Amino acid sequence: MSVHQPNPKKVTTHRLLEMKQKGEKIAMLTAYDYSMAKLLDGAGIDVLLVGDSASNVMAGHETTLPITLDQMIYHAASVIRAVNRALVVVDLPFGSYQGDSGEALRSAIRIMKEAGAHAVKLEGGHEVKESIARILTAGVPVMGHLGLTPQSIYKFGTYTVRAKQEAEANKLLEDAHMLEQVGCFAIVLEKIPAKLAQQVAQALSIPVIGIGAGGQVDGQVLVMQDMLGITQAFQPRFLRRYADLQATITDAVTHYITDVKSKHFPNEQEQY
Ligand code: KIV
Numbered sequence: 001m002s003v004h005q006p007n008p009k010k011v012t013t014h015r016l017l018e019m020k021q022k023g024e025k026i027a028m029l030t031a032y033d034y035s036m037a038k039l040l041d042g043a044g045i046d047v048l049l050v051g052d053s054a055s056n057v058m059a060g061h062e063t064t065l066p067i068t069l070d071q072m073i074y075h076a077a078s079v080i081r082a083v084n085r086a087l088v089v090v091d092l093p094f095g096s097y098q099g100d101s102g103e104a105l106r107s108a109i110r111i112m113k114e115a116g117a118h119a120v121k122l123e124g125g126h127e128v129k130e131s132i133a134r135i136l137t138a139g140v141p142v143m144g145h146l147g148l149t150p151q152s153i154y155k156f157g158t159y160t161v162r163a164k165q166e167a168e169a170n171k172l173l174e175d176a177h178m179l180e181q182v183g184c185f186a187i188v189l190e191k192i193p194a195k196l197a198q199q200v201a202q203a204l205s206i207p208v209i210g211i212g213a214g215g216q217v218d219g220q221v222l223v224m225q226d227m228l229g230i231t232q233a234f235q236p237r238f239l240r241r242y243a244d245l246q247a248t249i250t251d252a253v254t255h256y257i258t259d260v261k262s263k264h265f266p267n268e269q270e271q272y
Contacts, residue, residue: 006044011087013119013141013185016046019218020207026219028209029227032058032075036224037082045086047209049121049221050076052091052151057225064150065094069107076115089143090117094151097122097131104131108140121188123149125175129182136183144179144187146172147213161212163192176200176208188221189213191238212238 009015019026028047031037032054040048054075055067069092076090090111097104108120119141122128132142147162156162163169172192179187186207189197194214201208201217210217222239225231229244259265 004044006085008085010085011046013087016087016186016207016219017205019046020205026207026209028219028221029224030054030057030221031079031082031224034078034082037079040224041083041086046219047221048079048083048086048088050079050088050090050115050117051121051223052093053223055093057223057231063153065153067093069093069096069110073111073115076111076117080116087118089119089121090115092120092122097128097135098124101130101134104128105134105138108135108142109138112140119143119185121145123151125171126178129178132179132182132184141185142183144176144184145190146175146179146187146192147189148191150190159191161191161193163196169193169196172196173200173203176204180204180206189217191236212236 016026026046027044028049029040029045030051030053031040031048032050037048050072052064052067052072054072055061055064058075059067059071061067072090072093076088080088092104092107092111096107104122111117111120120135121143122132123145125144125146132144135142148156148159150159153159163172173196176187176189184206186209187200187204189200189208189210191212194216197208197210197213198216207218209219209221211221223231226234226239227242229241229246230249232246256265
């Protein structure tokens with residue numbers, strides 16, 4: 001197996017476009033804290049997404065809806081402090097951009113100013129076009145997100161595959177074109193048929209990054225806790241686990257507990 005050698009140059013939105021043009025795939029993962037972000041950046045990840053999935057994996061909420069803008073800024077600032085190379089994209093949380101475009105702009109500016117983010121991401125198509133356009137007027141790069149958009153879970157009712165029917169697939173295609181035209185630098189497609197995702201990636205000149213959207217797109221994103229096997233209950237078909245950290249961590253912690261209780265930790269060398 002060949003080991004990936006990352007290009008040491010900082011990743012920018014322009015670099016992502018160049019990667020699409022050259023057919024180089026984009027690797028993106030979520031991150032929410034300093035220590036993990038440092039590891040992922042050091043390993044050569046191209047894009048780190050401070051996702052509102054922090055609401056699930058960091059705070060233990062059932063959905064992404066409860067996380068606040070202040071909490072997103074806290075996570076984003078921690079990630080930014082760790083990163084030397086990756087592009088850091090931060091999710092605008094539910095309720096921080098849907099109201100009106102002025103509110104969307106204020107939320108995006110807070111994320112850029114207070115966390116030092118490089119770009120923001122928000123969910124939706126035509127219904128958020130005005131907000132995206134307004135954010136772009138301030139020079140803030142925007143990543144779109146279509147398909148399964150978890151902030152709308154109470155509208156969808158389930159987390160099943162989206163856009164399987166022709167009408168929804170056509171709307172997704174139209175929305176994708178609109179996101180490119182309005183000025184998004186990339187879009188995420190979540191949990192849609194691979195053929196449709198391929199069609200979108202071929203039709204657009206901006207990078208299309210998939211999660212559960214097949215391999216014929218310009219890059220992939222996964223939630224870090226899922227791909228490292230820290231979370232075990234979440235087992236969608238698209239998820240590949242690259243480690244079983246739940247077992248590794250449980251093993252280490254039980255070993256530590258045993259050592260403490262049996263007085264094997266600390267030993268003579270581990271004290272002053
Ligand atoms: O919040 C998140 O983690 C996301 C990814 C699933 C794309 O939006």
